[in-house]
Amino acid sequence: MSHILRIENLHVSVNDKPILRGVNLVIKFGETHALMGPNGSGKSTLGLAIAGHPNYQITEGSIWLDDANLTEMEADERSRAGIFMAFQRPVAIPGVKMADFLRHAATNVRQPDRKEGQDLIPMREFRKELKSKMEQLKMDPEFARRYVNDGFSGGEMKRAEILTMAMLSPKFSILDETDSGLDADAVRLASASIAEIGRDKMGLLIITHHDKLLEHNPPQFTHVMLGGRIVETGGAELARELHDQGYDRIRKAYPDAEAANQQMLAKEEPVAV
């Protein structure tokens, strides 16, 4: 399989305030990319813009998945095209069971041309698949009967996102701090799960501050974001350097981007999902 996610000169505003100022990024199917950068540099914004959040307005540039232009597509069309984002803080949908939600989602994503009203994945087949995926992720089967993200602990939320990723088998996944707020054991579990489900089976864009996630999922590319642009790209060693030494070198090397970053931090933070 060969697929390419191509982001060209992407400018994104939230409430008419520019956040991304010309991002270029190419991810091939099977590659792992790390996206790092200080707070407010635009990492989550890039993810949400790719996923198609309606508040993240693309003012210039485009996003391509192979020959399909995602830029004008709604979030559901992008998902059906093969884009997935694991959110930092996924919202709760009270009263909707994980299993029902996943059955609808998986049916739509696997049969993107299916008309509404046509059959869902047969219940028996779906349950079997869900059960085996949950075993793989060491999740209690009871989890399928809980309401989506309702009353979940931080760890449960992240694992639910990984389970969803496993069920949807996207072509490209953006993981937005899937390790944040977890204790060491939970990070290890999440990292191993992502490696098992994601590596070589999709293109990964991992947004993270930590190195644990990247230990299990060594990136071929590391991108550093500052002031709404990717200012530097390297290999796994760049991720290690930033983890060990922070962003001082980057901030000094790119004073214009640093100034833009400070300016954005001064404004109100965009709503994180």
Place this chain on the structure above:
Amino acid sequence: MSTDTTTNEAIGEINKYDFRTESKAVFKARKGLDAQIVEQISEMKNEPAWMREFRLKSLDIFNSKPMPSWGGSIDVNFQDIYYYLKPTDKQGRTWEDVPQEIKDTFDKLGIPEAEKKFLAGVKAQFESEVVYGSLKEDLVQQGVIFTDTDTAVREHPDLLREYFGTIIPPNDNKFAALNSAVWSGGSFIYVPKGVKIEFPLQAYFRINAENMGQFERTLIIVDEGASIHYVEGCTAPMYSSESLHSAVVEIICKRGSRCRYTTIQNWANNIYNLVTKRAVAYADATMEWVDGNLGSKLTMKYPAVYMLEPGARGEILSIAFASGGQHQDAGAKLVHAAPHTTGQIISKSISKNGGRASYRGLVRVEKDARKSKSNVVCDALILDSKSQSDTYPYIEILDQDVSIGHEASVSRIGEEQLFYLMSRGLSEAEASTMIVNGFIEPLVKELPMEYAVEMNRLIQLQMEGSVG
């Protein structure tokens, strides 16, 4: 499939309730309301004098009472309605006895099929009369009575007369008076001491003709230690002019008994649905109303439980869905009239596409009803900026030693929830439906499986209405 949100299956289906049956009435009273019409109805039914007088007295009360000044706006020309329409000469004991076109109607609504699968007894009312009735033989043997109320006047006069109009007297309100004057059909149920009916009994009310008023009258007596689950469904096709449905339901739960009354109504959008439902619960008895209000132009309905002796319980679960041009003024009423009584109201309302959903509820704790507990939770979900939700909670407490809770929440369908579901491949319509189904899930899971599925389908149809 328990209560899975079967959101997709019903999409694209035409509204299966909106069809008209070409049916020739055996007798149709002229339009309008006066003493002559009331006498004619009574005469057609061969009623005893006491009932005829009860009707005429009720007509006077109706004429003397002003329209309610609260709730929704009721724009009904009472002289432009047919009050009595007799669709057939006799009531069928098998579906084969029912005139073909009427049987077809109930076939389309799935009643005979449901009866075979999971019901203990059925009454099907078409316009003013019950056209079909059945009750499982073992229940007949145990002395259970399940008949239409007209038959009960003739065949069980003493039992009926002891309770009829005692829980909701004609002067209770204008529409109770109207029903008392022109009532026809409805269910009469008696469950003897200690008899527990395992499967639901169901009544289905269908209005078919234009400008038809339906005024069924239901009386349920649950004797000591007995239990019953009664289910009521209502539909009508869409006409250009308004019709009126005004029922009265009286329930008596004797010591230690249990009654659950489930309504799933899906009236066409031009029906005024003005219904009075009230139960009394004696010592340690439990009365539960599960009330699903979809459709209608205006619904005003506040199922009530009067807890008259210690240990009585009253629970009311109410779902209202108001779409464009609809006003659901629904709610509940709990009266704690004895110590150690327990009440609960859970109300969920959804408004969309310019619809208006109101919760109107009363909790009253009488003096000396000490150690009583009552809890009210009402949640409203508003789907768009055109729609409206109001809450009118009334609490009257005349005793100090009681525990009363009230929680209310109003939420708009969340942009973030929509985005979350859409980012997982659900269309906006599917995502909205899923959020709404999740919102009512705490109630739907209380329904028997067949009705839960039906409820989800109805919500689905309502959700589709606005798209496009």
